[in-house]
Amino acid sequence: MGGSLPPSFLPAMHPTHMENGHLHFLPVTFYQKRRDSSTRITAYCDRYAGDENKTHLLSLTASDSVMAAFTAALSEDLSFNICLPGMDEQSISLGTNAFTWKASIPMPGRKQPLRHVIALSEELHSNNTETGVFILHSQNDIAWAVLVSKLGLPACPAWGDYMMARLHEEKRIEDLTGYNCNPVRICASRDELLTWIGDGVRLGFLGLPTENGPIQWPDYSLRDVLLPSAQNTSDPEAAE
């Protein structure tokens, strides 16, 4: 094997419309050598978020047997190789106590469904002040809604721009490496955020709602966070 793949090995294109979907998946390889055998397999990643030390989100798709091996490797805290756009190939790991969710994707024309696995690091799964709040989309309104929800802050949706600017000013927003998402981690305690909210209200930058009652927040769905494709990556070179 090796070298260029024969045509029959190339992913089949959609019969009716071309979306270049294959360009939106990164191969993730797993290699392990043992005394009596070795394993080298590939799954396809459609979403990735991580920092220098750790991967926090990995969304993988592959056939049944390959995904069985990947999930086993995830539970054993083994590492994989990935080549993110504009970066060298790197070894990634989700660390101990990673959480995984499996699903089947029925594919027309295939006897067996594809398997899909989402793996979250322990930090992203807990998503609280101790480890920082992870947000997959750095857009102010979504990021602010997630932050308010995770930390339980008394706040309004309209305060997003001011508070995110304040967080930038305080250098509390850390950009993470992302693929098909723009992940950030906000490292600020609840008390700090309450203080900044208080400052904003006192100085008149932030106003309470004009009427009493529940505060209506926009209903964000996964589609808002998982907007398709290349326009939505945090890698500057890929974005260009």
Add this chain to the structure above:
Amino acid sequence: MRNSGRIRLGYFPLPGPEGPRIRARLSFSQLASVLDPCAGTGAALLAVTKDTAVVRYAIELDTDRAEACAAAGINTIHGNTIEVAGKVQQVSLLYLNPPYDFEIGASDNKRLEQVFLQHCYRWLVPGGVLVFVIPAKALAYCSRTLAGRFGDIRVYQLTHPDSVKYDQVVLFGVRKDQTDNVAERSQAYLNGLSWRRLNIDPLPEPDDGIWTYAVPPSGPATFTHQGIDFDLVEDLLPQSNAWRQSQHALLPEAAISCGQPLTPLHGGHVGLLCTSGLMNGAFGEGEERHIARWRTQKVVTVINEEKGEDGSTVTRTIERFSHDLALVYEDGRVLTLGTEAPTEDEQEEPALFHDEDLTEDSQPETDTVSFRKVEGGLFPLGRTVITPGIRELALDGFNFGPILERHANGDWGDISDNDIAYNDAALDNGDERIFSSYNTDISPDGKVWIITEADRSATTVLLPSEN
């Protein structure tokens, strides 16, 4: 299957010495195409077709093994067999040693031996030979397909130590659709072998020329790896259940209640709604106008206790949920209301009395309350209850824990000699009530009584006037 097996893709290659023994049971006379859909390095396919003029085809999922297979001169497709398509009736010999595992879907998972067999058997020409290496227990899963689609079936035990470890058997069969009656008998036979109701003989040695399967001729075969339609996958992925299940960590939680309740809310209802985050919003007037937000937090306390002389440490993890409230006022004031996580000392000496049990909302005759266990007590206290009079005293700060301990330890307090004798007898016999009385100024009656029932099922703390 264990993780280590799954990481190897369920790869359990045919032990080397078994190859020649299987080869001896096959005879080749003309050019034929042979296929191994789970080829590994191709060693097994080469062994079972040694010294024959056949065209070998292989499919292998693992990159390194697929490369080794191609380097051995086998026409190899690197990919998943299930994603490989081919015309029916192309090959004369199907050597199949699939992964020994189940699928990993959420439900209805089949054995992979069955999945691979059902996918591949149609590629055999009529009269083509199947050599199927699987664990004996998997025979039952495949028996329906085998019995209906193959004749002249023979099953033998492989005897190499590695084969014995995985209880591997080899099944020979000739591709030919069977009538229902024959298939039924054949299926019962295979199930009997799988469930060990029937003995499985060991595979004969190569020089034992009792029988062979004749591999029929066939022309070149064509197989195509279909791969994954990424455009379609990209469209379908956002609907994946895996995303839905993980969204609690990725999206803001929607918790809001609107509308008017059918009846006025009781104070307890309001409390529950508040603490569950369903009454967040803007409230109040003037300077006191504010936004309130509740949240629920899991508090984990880890206590390390050193035990024994060997220095061993016991780690206890206590988890509890706590609610806190944050307020921001119109003038910029910010307030938080919540509970701090208990310190280690507090965990070691928990409060005898839990204030939350003393709400004003309900006034039953007696309340059950929680106490830490009285260490070294002379008798069991059973369920501990307090009367409304004691509840009032407790709300005023009276701690009845110490007198309860005295009671449990045989200090009956301020009672007569007769009562002391009565208690001592009850303690010995274990079948009478035990009564204590303790003088205290905080009681409107000047004393508090404690009575443990004769069956030790309950202990009541009460005022004398409530008796």
